[in-house]
Amino acid sequence: MLIVHHLGLSQSDKVVWLCEELGLDYELRLYDRDPVTRLAPAEYKALHPAGTAPVIQDGDVTLAESGAVIEYILAKYGKGRLVAAPDAPNFADYLYWFHFAPGTMQAAMLVEIVLSIVGATDGAASALKARSENGFRMLEERLGQVPYLAGEEFTAADIMNLFTLTTGRLFVPRDFTDFPNIRAYVRRVMDRPACQRALAKADPGLTIPVD
Numbered sequence: 001m002l003i004v005h006h007l008g009l010s011q012s013d014k015v016v017w018l019c020e021e022l023g024l025d026y027e028l029r030l031y032d033r034d035p036v037t038r039l040a041p042a043e044y045k046a047l048h049p050a051g052t053a054p055v056i057q058d059g060d061v062t063l064a065e066s067g068a069v070i071e072y073i074l075a076k077y078g079k080g081r082l083v084a085a086p087d088a089p090n091f092a093d094y095l096y097w098f099h100f101a102p103g104t105m106q107a108a109m110l111v112e113i114v115l116s117i118v119g120a121t122d123g124a125a126s127a128l129k130a131r132s133e134n135g136f137r138m139l140e141e142r143l144g145q146v147p148y149l150a151g152e153e154f155t156a157a158d159i160m161n162l163f164t165l166t167t168g169r170l171f172v173p174r175d176f177t178d179f180p181n182i183r184a185y186v187r188r189v190m191d192r193p194a195c196q197r198a199l200a201k202a203d204p205g206l207t208i209p210v211d
């Protein structure tokens, strides 16, 4: 059976969400972050050399890296659901926004965390910080044009991006007052029953930033 190892308050919540969307039979194992470092505990780090969430196990396969994990589950068990096919007009959009989450936004969030730890405020720090600002502006613009990131339909590109707009803000606070399209989008995708089920299973009792 597919085993999803979920680290609390982490982007492995997107794997739980995908499994719920697809109606898969899976086993969920929960881990708390170290209360002091807020990093993964030793037993989570032992699952995969990367030492980061998400990690899944499926038979002999142990896989980390969020994009790889989501693509693996979609390819093995998705039956064509939640993806844009190569011949679909929005295929390039699907790919772009799918990879936008780990490739741009989460990298930018990590940079912001490091900058705040070292207290850097110089020009280089500002230029690096501008990356996430630019990313949020791009998301706001895109979501003013289409209801979902890949276009008219909800896809795995949306599953990839929600963490940055919600739980990720517990680590890097971000005010979306001036981003009405992002706020409406977050409510739209979080209203999905599978998303609600995933949040209740992955981080029970957690109130995550929505607006």
Ligand SMILES: N[C@@H](CCC(=O)N[C@@H](CS)C(=O)NCC(=O)O)C(=O)O
Pocket: 007, 009, 010, 011, 012, 038, 039, 040, 041, 051, 052, 053, 054, 064, 065, 066, 067, 102
């Ligand atoms: N590029 C990796 C990044 C994974 C990552 O940094 N995960 C965070 C959770 S959001 C983590 O494991 N943090 C705890 C730690 O580093 O110990 C991916 O997309 O899976």
